[in-house]
Amino acid sequence: MRLLARLIASLTVLAILVAACGGDDGAEEPDGTSAEGGESPQGATGAGCALDEVDGDLNLYNWSEYLDPELVTAFEEQYGVDVVEDFYESNEALLAQMQAGAVYDMIVPSDYMVGIMIQNGLLAPVNGEAVPNLANLAEQFTELPYDPGPEYSAAYQYGTTGLGVNVSAVGEDFPRSWALLFDPELTADFPGGVSVLNDPREAMGAALKYLGYSLNDTDLEHLQEASDTISGNLENIATFDSDQYDEALVAGEVAVSHGYSGNMIVGIGEAENPDDYEYILPEEGATLWIDNMAVPANAEHPCTAFTFMNYILDAGNGATLTNWNYYGTPNEAAMEGVDQEVLDFYAPTFEAEGLEIIEDTGDYEINFTDYLAQAKG
Amino acid sequence: MTVSEIPPTPPPGTPPPPPPGRPISKPETAEPVTPELEAASRRAEARRGFFIALPSFIYLVLLFVVPLLLVFVYSFATRDATGQTVLEGWNLDSYRRLFSAEVLEIFLRSLLLATVTTAICLALSYPFAFYIATRGPRVRNILLVLVMIPFWSNFLVRTYAWRVILGSEGPLSQISQALGGEPFRLLFTNVAVLIGLVYGFMPFMVLPLYAALERMDWHLVEAARDLYADGWTAFRKVTLPLSMPGVVAGSILVFIPSLGAYVTPALLGGARTVLMGDYIVSQFLAARNWPFGSALSFAVMFVMLVATIFYFRAGAKTL
Numbered sequence: 001m002r003l004l005a006r007l008i009a010s011l012t013v014l015a016i017l018v019a020a021c022g023g024d025d026g027a028e029e030p031d032g033t034s035a036e037g038g039e040s041p042q043g044a045t046g047a048g049c050a051l052d053e054v055d056g057d058l059n060l061y062n063w064s065e066y067l068d069p070e071l072v073t074a075f076e077e078q079y080g081v082d083v084v085e086d087f088y089e090s091n092e093a094l095l096a097q098m099q100a101g102a103v104y105d106m107i108v109p110s111d112y113m114v115g116i117m118i119q120n121g122l123l124a125p126v127n128g129e130a131v132p133n134l135a136n137l138a139e140q141f142t143e144l145p146y147d148p149g150p151e152y153s154a155a156y157q158y159g160t161t162g163l164g165v166n167v168s169a170v171g172e173d174f175p176r177s178w179a180l181l182f183d184p185e186l187t188a189d190f191p192g193g194v195s196v197l198n199d200p201r202e203a204m205g206a207a208l209k210y211l212g213y214s215l216n217d218t219d220l221e222h223l224q225e226a227s228d229t230i231s232g233n234l235e236n237i238a239t240f241d242s243d244q245y246d247e248a249l250v251a252g253e254v255a256v257s258h259g260y261s262g263n264m265i266v267g268i269g270e271a272e273n274p275d276d277y278e279y280i281l282p283e284e285g286a287t288l289w290i291d292n293m294a295v296p297a298n299a300e301h302p303c304t305a306f307t308f309m310n311y312i313l314d315a316g317n318g319a320t321l322t323n324w325n326y327y328g329t330p331n332e333a334a335m336e337g338v339d340q341e342v343l344d345f346y347a348p349t350f351e352a353e354g355l356e357i358i359e360d361t362g363d364y365e366i367n368f369t370d371y372l373a374q375a376k377g
Numbered sequence: 378m379t380v381s382e383i384p385p386t387p388p389p390g391t392p393p394p395p396p397p398g399r400p401i402s403k404p405e406t407a408e409p410v411t412p413e414l415e416a417a418s419r420r421a422e423a424r425r426g427f428f429i430a431l432p433s434f435i436y437l438v439l440l441f442v443v444p445l446l447l448v449f450v451y452s453f454a455t456r457d458a459t460g461q462t463v464l465e466g467w468n469l470d471s472y473r474r475l476f477s478a479e480v481l482e483i484f485l486r487s488l489l490l491a492t493v494t495t496a497i498c499l500a501l502s503y504p505f506a507f508y509i510a511t512r513g514p515r516v517r518n519i520l521l522v523l524v525m526i527p528f529w530s531n532f533l534v535r536t537y538a539w540r541v542i543l544g545s546e547g548p549l550s551q552i553s554q555a556l557g558g559e560p561f562r563l564l565f566t567n568v569a570v571l572i573g574l575v576y577g578f579m580p581f582m583v584l585p586l587y588a589a590l591e592r593m594d595w596h597l598v599e600a601a602r603d604l605y606a607d608g609w610t611a612f613r614k615v616t617l618p619l620s621m622p623g624v625v626a627g628s629i630l631v632f633i634p635s636l637g638a639y640v641t642p643a644l645l646g647g648a649r650t651v652l653m654g655d656y657i658v659s660q661f662l663a664a665r666n667w668p669f670g671s672a673l674s675f676a677v678m679f680v681m682l683v684a685t686i687f688y689f690r691a692g693a694k695t696l
Contacts, residue, residue: 092662099461116459192545192562198648200663238565239647253544253564362458369664373651374479 046295046302049130051310056301057082058308061094061104063291066157068324075311081304098122103298105305111290112360114153115146123152124295130306133313141290141330145359153292154309155330157322159261160349161202161287164246164268168276169255178210178282180256184233190255193238195245196230197258200368201358202287203230203240206258209284215356218364223371230375240376250277260289262327265345279345285354290330452671460665471672480656480673487653488680490567491635494574498582498631499624501575506586506623510593521587524580536573536644543569543645565647573641578634582627589623590616625688633681653677 049055058075060067064087072083086104088094091113098107098117109117117123128134134142134154141155163180169191170180179186181194196203205215207226217223230237238254246267249257257264261279268277293312295305311317319337322329328346329338349355361368453467474480509520527535541547545562554560563569593616601611617624639654648655653673660670 090662092665095665116461119459120461195647198643200659234649237649240649241643241647244644251544252546253562360459363456365460366456366664366666366669369659369666370479373483373656373659376649376651 046124046127046130046299046306049127049303049306051130051132052079052307053130053303054079054081054301054307055303056105057084058301058304059103059105060085060308061097061102061107062087063108064089066108066291066325066327068321071312071317071320071324075308078311079304079307083308098296101298103300104296105299105301106308107294107296108156108291109153109294111144111146111292111357114292114294115360117294118147118152122297124297124299124302125151126154126295126309127302127306130303131310131313133310136313136315136318136331136333138330138332144290145357147292150292153294154313156291156293156312157325157327158288158290158330159327160281160352160355161197161206161258161260161289162264162279162281162348164249164257164259164264165278165280166249166252166255166276167278168273169252176280176283178206178284180282181237181258182207182210182229182233184236187233187236187256190236192252192254193236195239195241195248195254195257195259196237197245198240198242200372202242202258203372204368205287205358209282209286209354209356212284215285215287216359216361218361220367223367227371227375230372231377234375234377261345261349262325265326279348281348281352281355283354285356286352288349288355288357290357448671448674451667452675454668454671456666456668462667471669472676474669475672475676483651483653483656484676484680486650487636490570490574490638490652491632494571494578494635495582495628495632497571497575498579499628502579502582502586502627503624506583506590509583509587510590517591521584524583527580532577533640536577536640539569539573539576539645540564543572564645565649567646567650570638570642570646573645574635574638577641578631581630581634585626585630586620586623589620589626593619629685629688632684636681637677 058081060083062085067085072085075081076083088097091110094107094109095113095116098104099120099122114123126134131154137155141158142150144150144153144155147153163178165174165180167174170189174180175186181187181196187194196206201215204223204226207229208215208217208222210229211222211225213219213222213226239248241248245257245259246263248254249259249264250267250271264279268274268279271277293309295302295309299305312321313331315331315333316337318329318331318334322331322334322342323337323339326342326345328349329335335343450464451462452471453469455463455466455468455470457463509517509524512520542549543562543564544550545560545564547562547564550560550562563572597615597619598611601615602608606614637654637657638652639658642648642650642652642655657670657673657677660666660673664670
């Protein structure tokens with residue numbers, strides 16, 4: 001029994017030590033460059049890579065169903081390396097993995113998460129010499145609030161957050177507005193009601209946009225108004241859902257569904273009568289999100305990673321990628337090769353005004369979660 | 378039935394016979410046992426027990442105790458501006474927030490849902506377990522397998538099936554329409570959540586109840602009836618107290634997962650009312666407020682622990 005007690009005690013101490021050490025690392029990273037300079041491999045990540053240089057297999061950490069397997073095979077054959085792909089489901093899961101010390105050569109975080117990772121010293125600067133195809137990016141994807149420069153990332157694909165509308169259920173002349181989610185009089189007639197994303201930033205952001213505010217607004221009174229807007233229409237909001245919103249729409253369970261462009265468009269395409277549905281961006285403006293390729297500061301094969309980045313940013317490969325995953329391409333040179341079908345889907349995005357990128361609001365961020373919880377009551 | 382059929386019961390005052398299966402530590406032999414030998418044998422047994430339990434012990438410490446300690450440590454940490462958890466400046470802010478009106482409301486709501494789920498499960502399972510336990514061995518085994526069959530498919534898949542059943546195109550709605558009624562939808566209501574939870578957790582209630590009832594000595598009920606107890610009194614005074622261990626175990630097995638339920642409220646309730654499980658997940662994934670999420674998790678565990686101890690005590694008293 002004494003042995004048992006000792007074992008518990010030593011493991012407990014070990015756990016606390018691990019926790020404490022982890023904490024020290026975490027605390028030092030944000031204030032940045034000195035820590036990086038001290039550990040030479042981090043400071044030197046990929047700085048000396050030449051064009052098309054490879055220094056090992058590519059360990060890629062990506063969203064699922066986001067990369068055409070044929071592009072991977074072609075890359076493997078061309079450069080004689082293997083690509084090992086792992087998947088994550090959310091930016092937060094990705095961040096937790098990277099902070100826990102996971103080692104990957106390339107990750108694909110979304111906009112606001114790129115900003116957070118830069119602040120925490122998790123990303124290596126992009127080596128421009130190894131990635132000449134950066135020049136293919138459209139201008140608006142090189143002026144980014146989360147990564148000015150851009151210094152640490154290169155846009156991979158983009159999309160929007162808008163509304164899938166069952167036109168046969170709501171009628172031809174519906175307003176192209178967030179009123180489709182939040183106006184009690186309008187939505188009361190919708191068979192099955194509406195579906196809102198169960199995501200504090202997206203749900204509160206949609207309500208803020210409806211009220212005419214920025215979705216990055218940090219005024220608590222405005223957030224309270226947004227919360228009241230949602231709670232004022234709870235009767236007609238059938239569900240808060242971030243996973244099955246496209247299925248619920250085409251199954252006829254809801255008449256209007258709040259969701260991400262790519263999934264919604266694919267869901268509509270697989271419906272029995274795709275013509276009955278439309279993906280719209282409300283006139284008040286909506287969320288624009290951009291996923292980005294980035295090389296972690298602790299990457300083991302940064303040269304392969306930059307070569308891969310350059311490969312994806314190639315005009316032909318960029319078109320292949322978009323034709324495969326139906327998301328928008330930030331690659332201007334690739335536009336020529338993109339199928340008309342995909343271009344049609346993204347036509348509303350090109351014309352839309354008031355599109356905004358979600359920015360991290362720092363300490364204010366927790367309010368979005370609290371006010372959405374409050375709205376649901 | 379005659380008195381002679383009643384099994385002989387020991388006269389009051391004699392110690393109960395040792396339960397079967399447990400090793401008798403003090404063999405009542407005529408040989409004198411020296412205290413040293415006895416102590417050595419006890420030590421040897423303890424050592425053996427320790428080594429047998431070692432693999433599961435290491436497993437539990439590494440994968441349960443250590444992560445739990447980490448959660449505990451995190452609950453006193455601070456969220457920095459980027460949402461990263463800073464393991465310094467230890468404080469009780471997260472625990473203080475637990476007592477805000479909003480959190481208490483969410484907590485009470487989850488508590489209510491878990492209690493109602495447990496009560497419904499118990500009310501439905503007891504007669505069923507009673508029925509199974511009183512069948513012959515063949516029928517009993519078939520019924521038990523039927524109870525366990527749902528476990529062969531994934532819980533998520535089964536919950537999705539309920540989405541269809543309770544949806545506006547589902548069989549319930551179609552029957553209503555065939556009878557000339559309106560199409561109706563239970564999906565995305567609290568009733569749907571309750572149906573999903575009761576469905577999902579009922580086997581956890583049936584199996585311990587069955588185990589308790591099956592072990593019961595039915596001669597005791599016969600004795601009660603012989604002593605002029607009516608059916609209800611015999612149940613209340615004999616069967617129910619003897620099956621209490623099953624009631625306690627089943628209730629705990631249902632109550633605890635119901636309190637933290639996440640998938641069922643999200644899929645069947647449409648996440649329209651905030652429950653504890655959803656709230657904790659959103660602290661970790663949306664607000665990136667790990668300290669508060671950790672404190673919430675610990676608060677839930679604390680309530681579960683208190684409820685379990687309380688329930689065990691109450692159950693033990695009736696035995």
